[in-house]
Amino acid sequence: MSRGDAPHAVVVGAGIVGAATAYELARRGWAVTVLDRHEAAWGASGRNPGFVWLHTRAAGIQMELGLAGRRLYDELVEELDDFEFRASGGMVFFLDEAQEKVVRAFVDDRRAAGLPMELLDGAAAREACPVLPERVAGATWNPLDAHIRTSALVAALLEAAGRQGPEVRVVQGTAAVGLEVAAGRCTGARTEAGVVGGDAVVLAAGVWTPELLGPLGLPLELVPMRLQVAETEPAPFRFGPLLYGPTALKQYAFVRELPGYEEDPFWHPLERSFPGVEFLELAAQRRDGRVLLGCPMDFPGMDDRPTLAGLGLTSAVLADSLPALAGLSVERNWAGLLPQTRDALPVLGPVPGVDGLVLATGHVFGNLAGPISGRLVAQVLAGEEPDLDLSPFRADRPAVAEPLDRHGHW
Ligand SMILES: Cc1cc2nc3c(=O)[nH]c(=O)nc-3n(C[C@H](O)[C@H](O)[C@H](O)COP(=O)(O)OP(=O)(O)OC[C@H]3O[C@@H](n4cnc5c(N)ncnc54)[C@H](O)[C@@H]3O)c2cc1C
Numbered sequence: 001m002s003r004g005d006a007p008h009a010v011v012v013g014a015g016i017v018g019a020a021t022a023y024e025l026a027r028r029g030w031a032v033t034v035l036d037r038h039e040a041a042w043g044a045s046g047r048n049p050g051f052v053w054l055h056t057r058a059a060g061i062q063m064e065l066g067l068a069g070r071r072l073y074d075e076l077v078e079e080l081d082d083f084e085f086r087a088s089g090g091m092v093f094f095l096d097e098a099q100e101k102v103v104r105a106f107v108d109d110r111r112a113a114g115l116p117m118e119l120l121d122g123a124a125a126r127e128a129c130p131v132l133p134e135r136v137a138g139a140t141w142n143p144l145d146a147h148i149r150t151s152a153l154v155a156a157l158l159e160a161a162g163r164q165g166p167e168v169r170v171v172q173g174t175a176a177v178g179l180e181v182a183a184g185r186c187t188g189a190r191t192e193a194g195v196v197g198g199d200a201v202v203l204a205a206g207v208w209t210p211e212l213l214g215p216l217g218l219p220l221e222l223v224p225m226r227l228q229v230a231e232t233e234p235a236p237f238r239f240g241p242l243l244y245g246p247t248a249l250k251q252y253a254f255v256r257e258l259p260g261y262e263e264d265p266f267w268h269p270l271e272r273s274f275p276g277v278e279f280l281e282l283a284a285q286r287r288d289g290r291v292l293l294g295c296p297m298d299f300p301g302m303d304d305r306p307t308l309a310g311l312g313l314t315s316a317v318l319a320d321s322l323p324a325l326a327g328l329s330v331e332r333n334w335a336g337l338l339p340q341t342r343d344a345l346p347v348l349g350p351v352p353g354v355d356g357l358v359l360a361t362g363h364v365f366g367n368l369a370g371p372i373s374g375r376l377v378a379q380v381l382a383g384e385e386p387d388l389d390l391s392p393f394r395a396d397r398p399a400v401a402e403p404l405d406r407h408g409h410w
Pocket of ligand 1: 036040041043045046053204206212227
């Protein structure tokens with residue numbers, strides 16, 4: 001319960017969302033206990049390639065959340081230890097006229113949605129990003145996209161939470177195995193070592209969150225989507241911007257509705273060789289020169305292991321699209337589970353009918369939306385007016401109350 005005079009929150013999950021929630025609560029004078037079954041950033045947060053990616057956020061509430069999330073980074077860079085933040089900008093390159101027709105409409109749509117996006121011709125694209133080959137006909141450019149090392153951000157948020165006062169504990173290797181709920185109120189999380197009581201429990205356990213809600217008869221439809229990443233040795237050259245290939249665009253519902261959109265130009269021929277696996281064609285370079293390549297996407301349940309098909313698809317498409325990378329050796333590859341919601345929005349705020357239980361989960365684009373989600377949840381718990389209206393993120397909205405087999409398009 002309360003420690004001294006301070007209210008106490010139990011945060012389940014030490015990914016980007018749980019760490020941001022802990023930081024924002026500690027800043028508001030709360031005592032916080034963060035529980036993680038494994039260790040900080042063990043889940044999707046430690047496995048993603050670090051895109052803080054506004055480029056393809058749908059107009060409306062997705063973009064509003066994204067822009068608020070991006071603005072928050074300007075504060076975090078000042079407040080936290082280094083987490084390899086780079087205001088890199090981002091590009092989607094294209095190769096031919098069929099793609100260009102849609103990309104032009106995409107740029108118009110993005111500008112109307114609030115992004116300062118430009119269209120570059122091939123020469124300007126190569127100048128901004130020397131790894132692009134001659135056959136690239138042009139690229140979009142959004143200066144607001146940025147790159148981070150998400151595991152370093154999680155560590156920095158937890159470290160800074162601890163600096164706010166002595167009442168922040170991060171307990172790793174300890175799972176919440178259940179919730180203490182009686183008479184419509186949640187009073188703590190059960191672990192194998194006993195109950196950790198609190199004035200509030202925040203569930204920020206990513207794709208694993210439904211495990212804790214199910215036994216209470218509170219269904220939450222998050223679909224685990226497996227994404228894979230390959231990481232190369234440090235490259236002997238540098239490229240700044242985050243890169244999406246043209247084939248990644250088909251993953252976005254609003255792109256598929258743009259005038260002139262057709263399916264075929266947005267499939268790389270080699271993608272069709274791996275049935276059941278789709279591809280989010282992307283590349284980015286870390287500060288140490290290593291290049292992150294991804295991302296094959298499929299739905300094998302809770303299996304978070306990388307596959308030969310995933311590595312094959314990544315190598316085949318990206319070595320073809322970006323031949324300058326083809327000679328780099330692959331040092332590591334891995335997979336992680338993204339918590340997919342039908343409307344690609346997170347689930348944020350109190351659980352209806354259970355006082356003291358709060359959700360902060362369902363993040364499809366958690367690098368962009370994770371830190372702002374932590375702030376919004378902390379604002380609600382502290383009785384402040386949240387920076388954004390939380391009703392689009394409610395746990396009982398139809399998009400998360402209905403079963404979903406797999407993702408449609410973001
Ligand atoms: C390969 C990959 C690529 C991605 N690319 C991007 C990208 O470039 N940009 C972007 O914005 N997003 C990307 N995403 C999505 C992004 O990673 C997620 O939105 C974000 O990391 C979710 O953070 P989280 O804190 O909610 O969950 P997680 O990071 O998954 O953290 C959940 C934590 O909860 C812990 N936990 C689970 N159950 C319990 C329990 N019962 N008790 C205690 N602890 C528990 C886990 O150990 C874990 O550490 C990607 C995801 C993947 C997998």
